[in-house]
Amino acid sequence: MSPILRNDTFLRACLRQPTDYTPLWLMRQAGRYLPEYRATRARAGSFMGLATNPAYATEVTLQPLERYALDAAILFSDILTVPDAMGLGLSFEAGEGPRFERPLRDEIAVAQLQVPDLERLRYVFDAVRSIRRALDGRVPLIGFSGSPWTLACYMVEGAGSDEYRHIKTMMYARPDLLHRILDINAQAVAAYLNAQIDAGAQAVMVFDSWGGVLAHDRFAPFSLDYTRRVVQALQREHEGRTVPCIVFTKGGGPWLESIAACGADVIGLDWTCSLADARRRTDDRVALQGNLDPAVLFAPPETVAAQARAVLDDFGSPARADGRLGGHVFNLGHGISQHTPPEHVQALVQAVHEHSRRRRR
Amino acid sequence: MSPILRNDTFLRACLRQPTDYTPLWLMRQAGRYLPEYRATRARAGSFMGLATNPAYATEVTLQPLERYALDAAILFSDILTVPDAMGLGLSFEAGEGPRFERPLRDEIAVAQLQVPDLERLRYVFDAVRSIRRALDGRVPLIGFSGSPWTLACYMVEGAGSDEYRHIKTMMYARPDLLHRILDINAQAVAAYLNAQIDAGAQAVMVFDSWGGVLAHDRFAPFSLDYTRRVVQALQREHEGRTVPCIVFTKGGGPWLESIAACGADVIGLDWTCSLADARRRTDDRVALQGNLDPAVLFAPPETVAAQARAVLDDFGSPARADGRLGGHVFNLGHGISQHTPPEHVQALVQAVHEHSRRRRR
Numbered sequence: 001m002s003p004i005l006r007n008d009t010f011l012r013a014c015l016r017q018p019t020d021y022t023p024l025w026l027m028r029q030a031g032r033y034l035p036e037y038r039a040t041r042a043r044a045g046s047f048m049g050l051a052t053n054p055a056y057a058t059e060v061t062l063q064p065l066e067r068y069a070l071d072a073a074i075l076f077s078d079i080l081t082v083p084d085a086m087g088l089g090l091s092f093e094a095g096e097g098p099r100f101e102r103p104l105r106d107e108i109a110v111a112q113l114q115v116p117d118l119e120r121l122r123y124v125f126d127a128v129r130s131i132r133r134a135l136d137g138r139v140p141l142i143g144f145s146g147s148p149w150t151l152a153c154y155m156v157e158g159a160g161s162d163e164y165r166h167i168k169t170m171m172y173a174r175p176d177l178l179h180r181i182l183d184i185n186a187q188a189v190a191a192y193l194n195a196q197i198d199a200g201a202q203a204v205m206v207f208d209s210w211g212g213v214l215a216h217d218r219f220a221p222f223s224l225d226y227t228r229r230v231v232q233a234l235q236r237e238h239e240g241r242t243v244p245c246i247v248f249t250k251g252g253g254p255w256l257e258s259i260a261a262c263g264a265d266v267i268g269l270d271w272t273c274s275l276a277d278a279r280r281r282t283d284d285r286v287a288l289q290g291n292l293d294p295a296v297l298f299a300p301p302e303t304v305a306a307q308a309r310a311v312l313d314d315f316g317s318p319a320r321a322d323g324r325l326g327g328h329v330f331n332l333g334h335g336i337s338q339h340t341p342p343e344h345v346q347a348l349v350q351a352v353h354e355h356s357r358r359r360r361r
Numbered sequence: 362m363s364p365i366l367r368n369d370t371f372l373r374a375c376l377r378q379p380t381d382y383t384p385l386w387l388m389r390q391a392g393r394y395l396p397e398y399r400a401t402r403a404r405a406g407s408f409m410g411l412a413t414n415p416a417y418a419t420e421v422t423l424q425p426l427e428r429y430a431l432d433a434a435i436l437f438s439d440i441l442t443v444p445d446a447m448g449l450g451l452s453f454e455a456g457e458g459p460r461f462e463r464p465l466r467d468e469i470a471v472a473q474l475q476v477p478d479l480e481r482l483r484y485v486f487d488a489v490r491s492i493r494r495a496l497d498g499r500v501p502l503i504g505f506s507g508s509p510w511t512l513a514c515y516m517v518e519g520a521g522s523d524e525y526r527h528i529k530t531m532m533y534a535r536p537d538l539l540h541r542i543l544d545i546n547a548q549a550v551a552a553y554l555n556a557q558i559d560a561g562a563q564a565v566m567v568f569d570s571w572g573g574v575l576a577h578d579r580f581a582p583f584s585l586d587y588t589r590r591v592v593q594a595l596q597r598e599h600e601g602r603t604v605p606c607i608v609f610t611k612g613g614g615p616w617l618e619s620i621a622a623c624g625a626d627v628i629g630l631d632w633t634c635s636l637a638d639a640r641r642r643t644d645d646r647v648a649l650q651g652n653l654d655p656a657v658l659f660a661p662p663e664t665v666a667a668q669a670r671a672v673l674d675d676f677g678s679p680a681r682a683d684g685r686l687g688g689h690v691f692n693l694g695h696g697i698s699q700h701t702p703p704e705h706v707q708a709l710v711q712a713v714h715e716h717s718r719r720r721r722r
Contacts, residue, residue: 168656295529
């Protein structure tokens with residue numbers, strides 16, 4: 001039996017239920033800005049050595065919670081675990097970012113692509129179980145995956161990209177091939193997230209990191225439609241609680257209304273969107289997550305605190321005139337930078353908790 | 362006396378006057394995708410050798426016009442000429458992009474910054490005069506500059522950047538220093554563009570390439586307010602004709618209404634915005650320029666043509682029910698990629714001209 005969850009503020013905000021304050025966590029909160037992370041990473045020998053070892057993954061997942069009063073933990077893993085399990089040959093070269101040995105560039109490679117055996121991702125589910133045990137009910141654990149489109153970007157490009165030449169060429173020249181990849185990815189991502197939920201993830205997040213590079217008339221057919229398939233295939237309850245689903249499309253502000261209708265409980269926003277505008281546009285039918293510019297954390301602590309308060313004030317009170325509630329999960333608009341001074345994060349956490357409690361009175 | 366301008370379709374569309382078809386030009390149309398450009402570049406020895414020599418600049422500016430029935434020429438130059446003239450020490454390292462030897466990082470450097478003597482930019486104005494002579498009235502010549510904010514990004518970062526750490530730290534920690542840089546930049550850019558107009562530029566464009574990286578509440582005070590100052594300081598007429606001004610903010614879709622109110626005649630759009638939506642949001646008070654995804658040009662010519670027609674259909678007829686006219690200048694949503702097959706550009710130009718003529722009937 002699982003221990004009782006002692007802080008469910010994050011889960012309640014995701015579901016637009018009353019909370020005493022605005023919960024927060026930070027994308028990439030277990031990461032290179034923390035010296036203890038860099039120490040574990042050095043012991044593990046490589047990034048994938050860290051991500052594939054449940055004991056190390058547990059250790060680094062919990063590190064930011066030891067320093068800061070964060071309201072959720074997020075599984076330490078990589079978004080490319082699924083394509084790696086599909087046999088594309090993931091590697092990380094120093095200072096180069098991820099790279100696939102066998103990117104999908106032709107009809108034969110695409111035809112051979114299959115939903116991977118989840119057994120090949122067992123290390124991820126083992127990590128989820130191990131982290132849940134280590135958390136012992138402190139805060140909920142978030143599982144995650146890349147979106148079908150975002151995974152496809154890496155799978156076709158073979159590496160990070162500035163202009164997405166290969167995948168966009170495929171999209172315009174051979175949309176049938178890309179739709180096959182996206183279909184397989186949607187099935188794989190849904191199965192992967194459901195297995196994370198079975199292993200103990202109490203919320204899940206889909207990162208559509210590259211949805212924003214699509215043209216306005218391509219975003220729905222090539223990204224959102226497949227994200228929606230994933231969301232609709234997720235189990236909604238586990239261990240007697242609702243499992244909230246968060247969808248984050250970097251650069252997705254222009255398409256917020258349609259993203260908010262995909263079935264997710266929470267929509268992540270980057271800093272180019274005002275939360276007040278986003279609430280108006282979605283009429284609080286979803287909770288919102290975000291959206292401080294991570295660069296604010298380079299400024300002195302008093303500026304960090306002031307900017308955090310501005311984000312909370314932009315969202316406003318969760319309570320509406322009509323008696324319904326909105327929901328806000330405080331986060332950055334993108335992953336925390338490796339150059340962030342750890343003590344600035346302390347100022348952020350404190351400001352969010354204090355100011356949001358004050359606003360609730 | 363200047364020769365008569367034989368094709369003023371571009372200028373007319375910018376000013377929302379009737380045209381027989383939709384004019385087009387392409388951002389970075391004189392560039393590396395053309396073998397003749399690469400040949401001239403090799404003779405010049407370096408990128409700056411090309412940009413600072415009026416004879417070479419004239420040669421490469423005219424190259425795309427020899428191949429394609431484009432409706433405008435754009436001055437071949439670099440957006441970093443102004444900060445270079447300010448003494449920041451511009452260099453281009455192979456495969457590295459531009460770099461400044463002396464980026465602005467402290468109070469003393471910022472205090473010493475001055476509007477440059479335009480004499481140091483004489484090679485640009487000489488190029489404008491030389492290109493006008495070579496064009497001999499074929500199509501109009503567009504001059505350009507980076508926006509105050511975009512120039513400041515390079516001046517403070519010292520090079521291209523992923524996270525804009527230095528300039529955003531300055532923005533949040535020492536906004537006074539950044540405002541001083543932006544103030545100097547606005548004065549310098551206005552003087553630079555007015556001198557280009559004096560030398561013969563028949564339209565000018567301000568590239569706010571990095572406006573889209575700003576948070577929603579920072580875009581106006583740190584980018585748009587200074588772009589507006591530039592636009593409002595420009596001479597509106599020269600050689601008896603109105604000189605249209607184009608403002609392009611990459612990623613500026615969310616702020617279109619406020620950008621459209623800055624005084625520019627034309628607003629450039631990237632591909633994340635629908636032109637139909639943009640017309641609704643601006644009520645045709647400005648002309649629109651854009652917005653094909655440059656990646657479409659990697660697809661086969663028939664797909665290029667179909668996508669070009671889709672952009673024209675998205676804009677619709679310039680004529681409105683109330684008798685007013687909208688204006689559309691066809692362009693890409695960003696610079697043309699060096700990997701573009703030149704024959705695909707031919708298909709694009711033909712499709713835009715043919716389909717828009719057909720739509721006008």
